[in-house]
Amino acid sequence: MSEEQNITLKEIIQVQGQSRKSVIPILQAIQEKYNYLPENLLKGVCEQTDITPDLIMGVASFYSQFRLQPAGEHIIKVCTGTACHVKGAELVYDAFGRALHLDPGKHTDKEGHYTLEKVNCLGCCTLAPVVQIDDVTYGHVGIEDTNTVIKSFENSHSSSANKLLPAHDATKTLQGEIRIGLGSCCVASGSEEVKNSVEVTVLENELDVNMKGVGCVGMCHQVPLLEIIPEGKEAVLYSKVQPADVKMIINRHFRPQGIWARLKSSVYNWVEDIQTDRSWEGVDQFELDVREKHVSSFLGRQVPIATEYRGAIDPLDIGEYKYRFGFKGIAKCLKEYTPEQVIEKVRESGLRGRGGAGFPTGIKWQTFRDQNSELKYIICNGDEGDPGAFMDRMLLESYPYRIIEGMTIAAYATGATKGYFYIRAEYPLAVKRIREALSIAKEQGYIGDNILNSGLSFDIEIFEGAGAFICGEETAMIASIEGNRGFPKLRPPYPVENGLWNNPTLVNNTETFAQIPFIARNGLDQYTNHGTSNSKGTKVFALAGKINRGGLIEVPMGITIREIIEDIGGGVPDGKKFKAVQIGGPSGGCVPEWLSNTPVDYQSLKEVGAMMGSGGLVVLDDTDCMVDIARYFLSFTQSESCGKCTFCRVGTKRMLDIMNGICSGKGKPKDLVELENLANWTKKGSLCGLGQTAPNPILSTLTYFRDEYEAHIHGKCPTGKCQDLIKYTIEDNCIGCTKCAQNCPVGAIPFAPYEIHVIDQEKCIQCDGCRQVCPEDAVLVK
């Protein structure tokens, strides 16, 4: 170890501690510094702490966040979540590989600038396909965009100037408020640049407005969003705003202050308009009136409870949260109810765990309350690992105080002594917001000692996950916080009896906590008004895939799948046919179009072979191959299995072998029998939820789309998605424009101007590039 390394390591250990439980934070700190985990440092950790070699290597090799080999300067992560998958993420990944000239089997370019990785889900599903370079996210990345993205990153990387706006001067008249969406989707679609542009305009025009970054509005299909609220006038929402549009939009609503500013503004803006060739007409195009039909149907069917006041509150502005009835729930509980009464209320509300299984929250709380122990923990499960789901991310980013309040109410009701946020490594913004929110809430006495002078003491800490889907399972999550590999434990004993460090531990989902303050504050009726007899209240879903208006939605339980897709989502785009919706991610199933009148509640979804899961809704159209979708989910769970139990570790692998055989045209009729058999045994023979539900996508597609499996066995992929079963050809309507030949990354199409082009099947890698660039739709997949 070099002297420099030694000093770094000492500092890290100083901050993170010397005990075994610090192993994950220590590894994260080392990787933050070196982009990977150098072996000599790991050995150093073992020498200087209680951490042993078996522990550190076991942990470092378990979590996908950790790299044991050196990586490039920057990491390109191609999201392969469900929504991205159905929009061709694999092809994008391959395209980046070609753009970086990676050698086969290598993931880092020769210069060591970039390392290419796949990432399970970045939670920006409406912008699929999504690519992240370091902390910059790019949405709608096509296979032809690889070089643009890399260039754009290199440019942004060299110049990053953040301007600071002066606070509102109380002596001046406030002209109004400008709200900018700063959820991850918005940021990925460029809202940071829009924000910069707003700041520049506001400064230049000496406007006196409130600038506010707001959390996710849920309308992720329209991002970036900009809302202008001139003082005393109606709000106007602008969608898909580009930085260049900002000046026009702002000038339309606010008069520059001061003569010089006004003069300067008119001249400069005029000049700039000519230079950039943009006219005022552009503005209307972006204006979104809330009363306009599609916006009102997107929002109209929704019932915001967990997402109350969305788009209106600055996630970190505690004053505003309080103004919007924040912390009224905990105050009311402390003042008016005994802990038993709070539990009673939660029980009567019918609230069930929003993490997927739907266990009644009140009963869980009661069992937890009944435990006699000096230490009792509450964990907020924010380890949203499902590909195609981003509810927790949005709630954590946008409503940190609401979740904190929910946890505090739980602490009061159950006698918990300490809380943890377990947040997924892939959600850096959520971690940042929660960290800040915790510190502000503590300052103001909403957590910590003697909360609101009630005598209640409850503090909350953040634990960052390290990239393991299995850690969403409560016993694995506890193992992870304890500093171990995320191996689930056999239940019973349940964590409420024996959990974190053998103390009673209540694990609830983020969304569950987000619903608590509403119930506590407004009483039961307002909550139980919504929902069905066995599923009360609302559920937040991430609506993505082949849908016109994807986004984050909160709907009353019992709404039908069709209502969600058609009314809220605006149906399937590009004139395609709605085929199925995948609900519940890798644990869920595919509900076919003809069952779309199924109401969304725990029971009904289970009956059709899906499950609520954490709330991913990925819409599939008639170009999606259901066998490929099933294989996609299985390959996800297979790679995320912790590897402990036989049925999950080997069973999912063998099912995947069979699926790979089917998708590559090597399937046999008896494979379907074996697949079903193995799926059923894997369900029965697995210890934790991951293995028990991993076969669901297979079983549900076998039930509803067996004909597609059979077609594959007969050597045909009906939708032309499975690479081994398809061929790209160019038809006679080719006009010889040579675009395909120019775009082919492997030279499989000889350059032949004004002639019909031909694809060399030997060379073709089926990257889909030619089909995408062909202006005549002459490239066919057969």
Add this chain to the structure above:
Amino acid sequence: MIKIQIDGREREVAEGITILDALKNEGIEVPTMCFLENTEHFPTCMVCMVKDQKSNKFVPSCSTLVASGMDIISNDEEVVEARRTSLELLLSDHVGDCEAPCQTNCPAFMDIPLMNRLLAMGKFDEALRVVKKDIALPAVLGRICPAPCERACRRRNIDEPVSICTLKRYAADHDLNHQSSFLPEKEALNGKKIGIIGTGPAGLSAAYFLLQKGYQCTLYDKNPLAGGALRYAVPDDRLPKDVLDQEIALIEQLGAVFKMNQELPENALETLRKDFDGIIVATGEDNADFDGLKKKNRSFVTERNTHKTGIDGVLAIGSAIKPGRVAIRAVAHGKEAALAMDQYLSGAKIVGEVRMFNSRFGKMIQEEYQDFMMEADKGPRIETEGVKGFSLEEVKKEALRCMHCDCREMHNCKLRIYSDQYKANQKRFFPKERAPVRKIFKNKPVVYEPEKCIKCGICVKITTIHKEELGLTYIGKGFDVEVSVPFDSSRVNALEKTTILCAEKCPTGALALKEKD
């Protein structure tokens, strides 16, 4: 005490015990592999699963505590299927041979690798005992055997097969040169008599094994001297007749009675059946007809494995049922027929020789040569000139060329024992492409064969409990998880205190003591 149902019977069991213990107390055996007594439960293998009808769930009995009202089914068809499926899944990721290919390819199923190791150590008498457990005429076969074992020898992929046949001959010759040669132990006479027609390799072999079981054997032959085709069809330069005589003499010493120059009539079976409890027909390739014995293409028709003919108590073996005069096959038939006859006469079910479950990984690939050669002498195959046989140095060196393809734990591997018991099919989920087999010798005195590991976690647990400085850990996750030494796995003696314990507790042959024999 709490009440639970076990296989439909109500039982009171102590609170806090596992289902496994509750079943044990009832005398119900449950297979376990990942279970290590007196340690924290960490169920992984799922072979111990039972069904709780109350919750309608399968649970690992080793770790699940009994709870009031449980309705446990320990062994119905579904439970058996669950266990079999888990075993088949484990087998699909268990790349290794139980028996070495040479042994499985030997018609007599002789333990060749063990013979080789004993010869290499100079333990010639012990080697001979191993040979004679399965082969009645090793000195003969050591000269004329077509050696199917050598065709299967994995060393053949690398250079040339081990000279198994000549090694066996050395063991046999060494024994024949003793003042008193080896005679196997004989059970007390059981009063039953067997008539054997034919004194060729098949008949002699049948007599050799039946005599050991306490039967009286009388052998009939039309020729004046015993040996059948060995005497009358094999030229002297290949098989000196004094060698044959010596081995026949040993069988005579064991108690065989020879009735020579007996040309038997077609109705002989009927007559002999009155004097003998069982008859074995081993009349060779040019066999005569017997009343009641069906023939097809000049060979008697028999049942596979048991060698039963259409007549009760009459078995037929050797070239009489399959022409070709393959001596090793005839000798193997003799052994099998002896077993079947014993089953018949002791009233057991006649099944012949039942071989245990055997894991095999097929053809060896290039990446594996190096690890397999770690234990072997690197030299070329030693050829002997003519009929000379090996010298003392040669035999040791040649025997050392054996690569120890057989599993060190083949007799006590739980995976094998349960796979046998539950009739698991290794091929069911076995992938088309398998992982290369590795043998790691760095942690003396054990051999680590990662591809045999079923990830039960016992060794990881042991090294943690005993606070090994480096210890063992799981590396990676999911299907690719591997048990390994943290950091530099090439470090010698990564295990300091627990090597032997780990090898002892390993339920398969993944971690095994190098010197076991």
